[in-house]
Amino acid sequence: MRAILVLLGVAALIVAALMSFGFIDLNQTRAAAxxxxxxxxxxxxxxxxxxxxxxxxxxxxxxxxxxxxVERPANGQ
Known part of the structure; x- marks a missing residue:
């Protein structure tokens, strides 16, 4: 299970890097309703x-x- 999460995290980092360098460009073609x-x-x-x-x-x-x-000791300690 941990390996799958690590692979998904690495894939997300790769996609984010590709988007930041301009290799992937996402454009919305229809508005949601x-x-x-x-x-x-x-x-x-x-x-x-x-x-x-x-x-x-x-x-x-x-x-x-x-x-x-409260009494203090007589020898000064």
């Missing part, structure tokens, strides 16, 4: 959904935080 599409009827789906309710709020509280004591 989208097909005519006609839609009729149809119906959208209908859903009856019951969803849960979420109440979000804030409360002020006092929280005890432990005291942290």
């Amino acid at each position: 989208l097909p005519n599409v006609r839609l009729e009827g149809g119906q959208t789906p209908k859903f009856d959904v019951d969803v849960g309710k979420v109440d979000v709020g804030t409360v002020n509280r006092t929280v005890e935080v432990p005291a942290v004591k």
Whole structure:
């Protein structure tokens, strides 16, 4: 599979090089057009959904935080 991808990549590079040197010249001879599409009827789906309710709020509280004591070594390190 990898060999096929490598060959396709090399072929694309060769075609791009030939186009850049002028050996291959592509000219559009006819403009493209989208097909005519006609839609009729149809119906959208209908859903009856019951969803849960979420109440979000804030409360002020006092929280005890432990005291942290930092001591440096006595020998100066």
